[in-house]
Amino acid sequence: GPGGPGAMGAQAQPVSVGVVERRDMRVLISAIGTMNPRATAVVRAKVSGELLRLHFKEGDEVKAGQLLAEIDPRSFQASFNQIQGTLQRDQALLKNAQLDLQRYKELQAQDSIAGQQVDTQAALVRQYQGTVAADQAQADAAKLQLSYTRITAPIAGRLGLRQADRGNVVNPSDANGIVTITQVKPIDAVFSVPEAHVGTLARRLAEGRELPVELWDRDLKQQLGRGRLNAVDNSIDIATGTIKAKAAFDNAEGRLFANQFVNVKLEVDRLEQALTVPTTAVQNNYVYLVQEDGTVTQRRIAVGVTDGDRVSVKGELKPGEQVVVDGIDRLREGAKVTVIEPDKVQKVDQAVQDASGQPRGMRNLPPDVRAKLATMNPDERKAYLQKLRAERGGQRNGGNGGSGGNGGNGGNVTAPAAEGSAPAGRSPAPSPGSPQPSPGPAPVAPSAPAAPAAPAPAGR
Incomplete structure (x- = not known):
């Protein structure tokens, strides 16, 4: 009859196929990596002073x-102006001394002036030349200090959080500086x-x-x-048996x-036209x-290598x-199956997800039940699931409450495969060593009293 021991074995099980x-x-190597910027620069003030404006x-x-x-x-600016004035004064003195020296040389050619006076004037010119050179160096230094009041980015990159506000007095010795720049275009993964x-x-890097x-x-x-491998380190870590690599x-x-x-996936090889x-x-x-x-x-x-949602295999396929x-959990060797369209199963999986995005146990239901739910509106789906839970609870109560006079009949109350098989959890996978026999009659429920006169199940 429908509730007999062979009912489950004869009923076609709903499945999805690939x-x-x-x-x-x-062929991929998976690893955990850390992103390293190409360059990092802490922007600090090169001169001390009050921070007037921020332009970023x-x-x-x-x-x-x-x-x-x-x-x-x-x-x-005041220091620069002062030094610049001193430079201009000394340049004027140098110019006058050079003109005097030129006149003295003309007079010396006419024997109208002593040679010592010419030499003294020449020494004075060299003295002024040194003074002007020193003034010029001081002016350049003052101009450089003045330029440091405009703080510019030393490298291109992405700015971090501001470390100083307008009105603060900043110094070259500030540890955090004003802001940090990291160069992340391009960036490396280690x-x-x-x-x-x-x-x-x-070998592959050497081959280009x-x-x-x-x-x-x-x-x-x-x-x-997506990037490419750039370099491999020159030594192996003896503690971990690994070597560091860098990708750009x-x-x-x-x-x-x-x-x-x-998460890093490095492609080291490729299997062409593998069976998957x-x-x-x-x-x-x-x-x-x-x-x-x-x-x-x-x-x-x-089983070979895994790439995405497929795996390479070798066997009689x-x-x-x-x-x-x-x-798969409801199958045994030789079991009959009914193929369910995968798009219906996927549709209901998405429809019954809760607000957190986690399916409410729907993946434990048989594919045909999920496909049936896909045709319902939310209210119908809710009522159907409540009915399914009530029926499943009633079946469990019936199995546990069977009397001793009925023998094992209480344990033979079985929900239809479309409703009762999956919620009970996944069955352990059959042993790969040999094909699995067809299931016999269902065992007596643990809470039901054993009937001494009940015959032993055939074939067990």
Whole structure:
């Protein structure tokens, strides 16, 4: 009858499937990396004074030489003007001494003046030349000090938070300076690679081959950037058995920050036209293959590399064949299955997510139940789920409350596969060592009293 021991074995189980395909697969090394800026500069005042104006906003992108702040220049301007006046006076004295020397030389040629007087005038000219040179040096130094009152960006990059406000007196000795600039376009990622891959990386870098690198966020859900391997360190860390590597990224969108932790995927090789299946189809070292007669059979496989949502395998599989990816926990060797369209399952998975984005246990329901829910509006879906929970609770109460006179019948009350199988949790995966037998009658519920006269299940 419908509730008999063979009911579950004869009923087609709803499943979702994926297709066996040949694809190019990347051989990836995964690591945790840290973003390092190409350059970092703390912008400090080079002269002491009151900070009059700030010409930047925190977080701005600036160019090298761009004006960032101004210090009160009045005292430096006065010093420069004073030295400039002294320079002009001494230049005038030098000019007059040079003219006198020229006249003395003309008179000496006419034997109208003593040679000693000419020599004295020549010495005076050299003295004034030295004085003018010293004045010029002082004027240049004063001009340089005056220019330091305009604080500019030493490098191009991204500004950090402001460390000094307008009206503060700043000094060259200030530890934090006014602001820090980090050069993040481009930016580097530093990460560790197992020493087993050192030879391959060094050889490919020497050959000039590009090794692509991807950066992902902490949850491996969003790609942050694509770059290339730049260099490998010259020594291995004996404590960890790894070597440091550096990859470069353009960071044109500015999504990467200094000292940011990222997940790194380094492509070291590529498998061409490898046989692949969805990762969710793999159970230890086997998959369930859907046959033409609507039954499934186990196929042993050797698992290779994983790239995204697919994994390379070796085994008795052919491109185009279908393997089970959802509903595996209800299958055994030779079980009949009904293939559910994956778009319906995905639609209901998205529809029943709560406000936090976490599915409310829906992935534990059979695919046909999820597909049925996809056709309902929210009110109908809520009522259906409440009914499903009530029926499941009633079945559990019936199984636990069976009398001894009924033997094991209380344990044979079984919910339909579409409603009662998944909520009870996932069954342990069948042993890959041998095909699994068809299930016998359901065992007696733990709380039901055992009936001594009940016959032993056949085939167990």
